[in-house]
Amino acid sequence: AQSVSQHNHHVILSEAASLELGCNYSYGGTVNLFWYVQYPGQHLQLLLKYFSGDPLVKGIKGFEAEFIKSKFSFNLRKPSVQWSDTAEYFCAVNALSGGYNKLIFGAGTRLAVHP
Amino acid sequence: DGGITQSPKYLFRKEGQNVTLSCEQNLNHDAMYWYRQDPGQGLRLIYYSQIVNDFQKGDIAEGYSVSREKKESFPLTVTSAQKNPTAFYLCASGVGAFFGQGTRLTVV
Numbered sequence: 001a002q003s004v005s006q007h008n009h010h011v012i013l014s015e016a017a018s019l020e021l022g023c024n025y026s027y028g029g030t031v032n033l034f035w036y037v038q039y040p041g042q043h044l045q046l047l048l049k050y051f052s053g054d055p056l057v058k059g060i061k062g063f064e065a066e067f068i069k070s071k072f073s074f075n076l077r078k079p080s081v082q083w084s085d086t087a088e089y090f091c092a093v094n095a096l097s098g099g100y101n102k103l104i105f106g107a108g109t110r111l112a113v114h115p
Numbered sequence: 116d117g118g119i120t121q122s123p124k125y126l127f128r129k130e131g132q133n134v135t136l137s138c139e140q141n142l143n144h145d146a147m148y149w150y151r152q153d154p155g156q157g158l159r160l161i162y163y164s165q166i167v168n169d170f171q172k173g174d175i176a177e178g179y180s181v182s183r184e185k186k187e188s189f190p191l192t193v194t195s196a197q198k199n200p201t202a203f204y205l206c207a208s209g210v211g212a213f214f215g216q217g218t219r220l221t222v223v
């Protein structure tokens with residue numbers, strides 16, 4: 001069965017620190033990859049997505065992610081975080097299986113940025 | 116405006132009663148999904164559908180049922196067989212998922 005693993009459940013950083021959140025998935029076929037963010041009290045928003053092409057994907061708010069197929073990874077990065085980046089981040093994988101698009105999520109990483 | 120509408124935002128039900136959560140989209144998406152969000156567990160897939168009159172069980176389908184009679188609608192029924200139904204339920208559509216605002220169900 002397909003699965004998505006986010007290695008860090010809680011991350012605490014100071015403003016201006018660099019961020020990298022890990023995401024690994026288990027599925028050998030074609031995948032589309034996503035990162036979502038959920039700010040406190042708000043609904044999920046799409047940060048970025050990878051379908052094909054350049055494995056380095058740039059998203060909104062200065063975030064980027066790199067798809068490394070050989071490692072089944074899609075880590076999220078930001079060079080310098082801000083207090084407003086405090087949120088929960090979810091990695092998701094859309095796997096094409098038996099003619100169905102099955103979108104599954106990791107457990108999430110809660111990021112707290114201190115001023 | 117195109118989007119996904121979930122209703123109601125808050126729902127209270129007595130234990131032992133079935134309850135149906137509504138999800139409507141006008142984005143002309145084929146794929147629709149239902150998730151349950153619990154603290155520390157992320158979003159867990161309940162059911163998903165690719166086309167009308169067809170749907171598949173997700174990872175936690177027990178105690179839930181769905182229907183897909185129309186492309187734009189994918190209602191979720193939380194049955195009395197679901198042992199821990201109190202949760203936040205999210206509906207999504209499309210590849211890459213547009214999300215509704217969610218329904219918080221509380222069973223008392």
